[in-house]
Amino acid sequence: MAAIKKLENIATQVRRDIIRQVNAAGTGHPGGSLGCTDFLTALYFEIMDRKPGFDMAGKGEDLFFLSNGHISPVFYSILARAGYFPVEELATFRKLNTRLQGHPTTHEGLPGIRVASGSLGQGMSVAIGAALAKKLDGDDKLVYALTGDGELQEGQNWEAIMFAPHHKVDNLIVTVDWNDQQIDGPTKEVLDLGDLKQKFRAFGWEVLTMDGNNMRKVINGLNKAKKKAGNGKPVVILMKTVMGQGVDFMMHTHAWHGKAPNAEQTEKALAQLPETLGDY
Numbered sequence: 001m002a003a004i005k006k007l008e009n010i011a012t013q014v015r016r017d018i019i020r021q022v023n024a025a026g027t028g029h030p031g032g033s034l035g036c037t038d039f040l041t042a043l044y045f046e047i048m049d050r051k052p053g054f055d056m057a058g059k060g061e062d063l064f065f066l067s068n069g070h071i072s073p074v075f076y077s078i079l080a081r082a083g084y085f086p087v088e089e090l091a092t093f094r095k096l097n098t099r100l101q102g103h104p105t106t107h108e109g110l111p112g113i114r115v116a117s118g119s120l121g122q123g124m125s126v127a128i129g130a131a132l133a134k135k136l137d138g139d140d141k142l143v144y145a146l147t148g149d150g151e152l153q154e155g156q157n158w159e160a161i162m163f164a165p166h167h168k169v170d171n172l173i174v175t176v177d178w179n180d181q182q183i184d185g186p187t188k189e190v191l192d193l194g195d196l197k198q199k200f201r202a203f204g205w206e207v208l209t210m211d212g213n214n215m216r217k218v219i220n221g222l223n224k225a226k227k228k229a230g231n232g233k234p235v236v237i238l239m240k241t242v243m244g245q246g247v248d249f250m251m252h253t254h255a256w257h258g259k260a261p262n263a264e265q266t267e268k269a270l271a272q273l274p275e276t277l278g279d280y
Contacts, residue, residue: 002046007215009276011041013248016273017077017090020146023266024215025094033074035179040078041058042218049141054084054111062141063130065115067123068148071102076100087181121154123147124174128164131235132255142229150182153191166202172234173225179243181254197236205236212239225251247272
């Protein structure tokens with residue numbers, strides 16, 4: 001296993017990338033991106049079985065699908081830092097006619113992106129399809145997906161949540177970013193999700209919980225999920241995170257869901273995130 005400190009250093013640099021991308025563009029979604037940084041760092045730099053380069057079909061390797069595509073700043077940074085495209089390209093975030101649009105797209109051919117996302121509620125269905133395709137191909141690798149908790153208010157998710165256990169899609173690990181926040185406020189105030197643990201269990205899923213902002217616990221949680229795979233049930237991880245994690249004035253509030261920091265706020269944020277791998 002990669003040293004925890006090494007992974008934490010990657011996550012810190014990714015958080016710097018997020019702040020700088022969103023500030024430079026004057027638009028974007030830093031809150032959820034910062035909250036999911038530890039998870040995606042662990043997934044790409046420790047957990048997933050990935051091949052060098054990028055093949056859209058992804059045969060013989062683990063796949064990841066980002067459903068809550070508005071957190072593209074963290075996804076782009078992770079992909080760049082993992083070698084899918086030059087880190088310097090992060091400077092083009094949300095610029096016209098570039099590959100790094102506000103929500104990930106496929107028509108620009110950005111390595112690492114297998115599906116356009118950001119129209120919320122669709123990613124779990126796509127991941128289930130990919131997992132079933134692996135079964136048909138005799139491919140024993142896993143499919144991972146990340147969705148937001150507010151995103152579960154979309155009805156299509158619950159069709160997918162019903163479908164996966166019925167068809168024994170047990171090569172699927174879905175993680176829910178359970179930060180209790182969405183663009184309009186706390187999820188409990190906008191549309192209460194109720195008892196997610198009991199709901200997923202009632203639908204036939206293997207349910208795990210995880211602290212998503214502690215690297216060691218993320219690694220342990222994902223490894224536990226991998227061990228649960230292949231036992232006849234899809235696996236879901238309810239991952240507790242803090243929106244805005246790592247930047248004190250962005251934490252514990254929905255205010256930074258989709259708001260760019262100004263120059264002064266960016267300087268304050270970056271002061272809390274020491275440069276570890278080198279800025280682009």
